[in-house]
Amino acid sequence: MRRSRFFVFALLAVIATGLFLVLDGCSSEKGKNADVAMKEMFPVINEAYNIIQENTVYQVEGDRLIEGALRGMADTIGDPYSTYLSKEEAASHRESLAGEKLGIGAEITRSGGKYIIVAPVKGSPAEKAGLQPYDEIVRINGEPLGGMTLQDVVKKIKGKEGTTVSLTIYRPDLGKHLELKVMRDVIPVKTVSAELMEERGKKFGYIALTMFGDETAAEWKKATDDMIAGGAEALIIDVRGNPGGYLRAVAKVAGSLLPDDSIFAYMQNAQGQLTPLVVEPSEKFSYDKKLKNIPVVLLQDKGSASASEVLSGALKDLRRGFIIGKVSFGKGTVQDTMELSNGGEMKLTTHKWLTPKETWIHGKGVNVDLESEQDKLFTEHIRFSTEVYAEGDYHEDISYAQKLLVGLGYAVDREDGYFDESTALAVHAFRVDSKIPTENIMDRKFFASLRERVENYRKDKKNDVQLQVAIGYVHHLLSN
Structure with missing residues (x-):
């Protein structure tokens, strides 16, 4: 069985081997007895499955019964971050952190029982094909959408790169239906945006991170290089609304700001054993040296969670940055995601993460140095x-x-x-x-x-x- 480490959605792949050793070394006599008891229960589970299949007046596919049992086992733990993911759900989670997505590049929502285009992504196949905000999708490849969920609609629109999807849309402004063909393509997912700003004769870089995904470290590197080259004397890092992501991305971002060999967080297993997480050494360029020394201000809010809290916790504990905004979300647990033979995944909370000062922020969040209320709009x-x-x-x-x-x-x-x-x-x-x-x-x-x-x-x-x-x-x- 292949395992991948997720933090929020995924955990640091670099430390996966160490965690495997911890997990594999934790077997006890109690665990072996539990395994024996579980095997004795298998016939009962099989018996219940057969009784339902043979006697219920409600027709339920066997696969759905199995998925229900898997979901029920995860729910029984009582941990909101431990869950069973179906094959489709697991793929969606992986895609959410990928550096690119495959589709037509349009945000779709359900409103009043209708499926509406919120906005096409700029430069996307959807925009090139002529889709506009408020277009109502009526048919996909000639098939009406009656009875479909939003997930069903999105799934039908997605497909292989280079193939086309035919959309029948109703455009309210024209009061008529239109037939559009949209070529599916790879849509880049940008997680870092940057701007060199100047106020009262002082230059500084503003860098916003929407999440920590596959390409975040590379995007961060380019953004910071551009800011330093442009004469930035300080950085404002914005992680407001950032739900987290790959810890390996945080390690690289933190590594560019902190001294080499700095411990930016700790992992703690069920037995209370701590494993230090050390920043990845930054590349030895002049820009990197400047980046490690310029003033840093970090913006966060209650939507800043998990991986983004690792960054803010490290900057705060190591006195590398000044934090402004509101107390962060407070997610201090780590999930270990394991693939199952049906293509689904079981995501379980297996570790806590702690700040460099060994503080567990779960349920508390990372405090700010200066509190600031945001405009309600x-x-x-x-x-x-x-x-x-x-x-x-x-x-x-x-x-x-x-x-x-x-x-x-x-x-x-x-x-x-x-x-x-x-x-x-x-x-x-x-x-x-x-x-x-x-x-x-x-x-x-x-x-x-x-x-x-x-x-x-x-x-x-x-x-x-x-x-x-x-x-x-x-x-x-x-x-x-």
């Missing part, structure tokens, strides 16, 4: 709706819109989802400002314009309160 999840709401209606879509309207400066008396008179007046004022038909209703045009206004607001870094605090602190450091 940055924390509200952008939703998608094709429904129509008017005064007197009540819905969570209305509550969502009320919150965004308030954030944009419109006067609304309530945010509980009830469409009252003040909401109607705010909607009317917003529609006038957005140059869309001035009705006192929330419809597709209203939600599309609201989304665009909020996205444009977020793009302006001057509206990012936490980033502005970080910029102010960096300027303070460089001015002293």
Whole structure:
């Protein structure tokens, strides 16, 4: 059986051998007795399977019964991070951290029972074929979507590189159906974005990491080289909303910032034994030397979890960086993922990870050095709706819109989802400002314009309160 180490989704492959030795060396007499007892239970499991298959009035495929039993065993542990993954789910998890994805490059959502294109990725096959936001997918290769789940729809659209998928879409703006053929292709997944910024005569690099994936280390290397070459005197690292990823990627990022041979975290097994994790030696270039010495500020929030907490914990404990934002999520456990013969995987929590000062942050998070509240328009999840709401209606879509309207400066008396008179007046004022038909209703045009206004607001870094605090602190450091 091949094993791969996952942290959040996957653990560091470099230390996998050491963990194998720990796991293989942990057998005890108690464990052997448990194995014997389990083997004695196998006939009972087989008996239950046959009874269900032969007697239930509800037809259930045998494979689903087996998967249900596997899922039930994982659920019995009572650990939210220990779970059974079907073959499809396991593939999705692996793909989520891959350096590239195969498909058409479009975000799809389900709204009001319809499958809607949220947005095509810039330069993707979907954009080249002419797909637009709010296009409703009606058929895939001539097959209607009735009864399909969102996962089914996405699965049908995916396929082999170089093949085409035919989509019948309904475009509301035209009021008619269109037939589009989209060529499936490899879509690069970028996890690092960087910008050289200058404030009051001081240059610094802003680098955002959305997760720690396959290509993150290489992307980080290029981004930091560019920042240093451009004259950056400090770095702002943004891991807000970063759910984690491969620990090997964290090791390389941390290794570029910390002295060689630094311990950036510890692994602790069930017996309490600690294994130090040492940063990977950085390449001996002049840029790398500068990177290890320039001031570092890290931005985090409650969405910064697991692998991103390893980075913030290391920078904090080793006094290599100043942390601004909010306390992080607090995930201090490690999952060991093992493949099963049916193509699925069993993901189990097998270790804890601790910071360099041997602190377990699970359920607590990594504390910040300077707390900063974010603008509410940055924390509200952008939703998608094709429904129509008017005064007197009540819905969570209305509550969502009320919150965004308030954030944009419109006067609304309530945010509980009830469409009252003040909401109607705010909607009317917003529609006038957005140059869309001035009705006192929330419809597709209203939600599309609201989304665009909020996205444009977020793009302006001057509206990012936490980033502005970080910029102010960096300027303070460089001015002293």
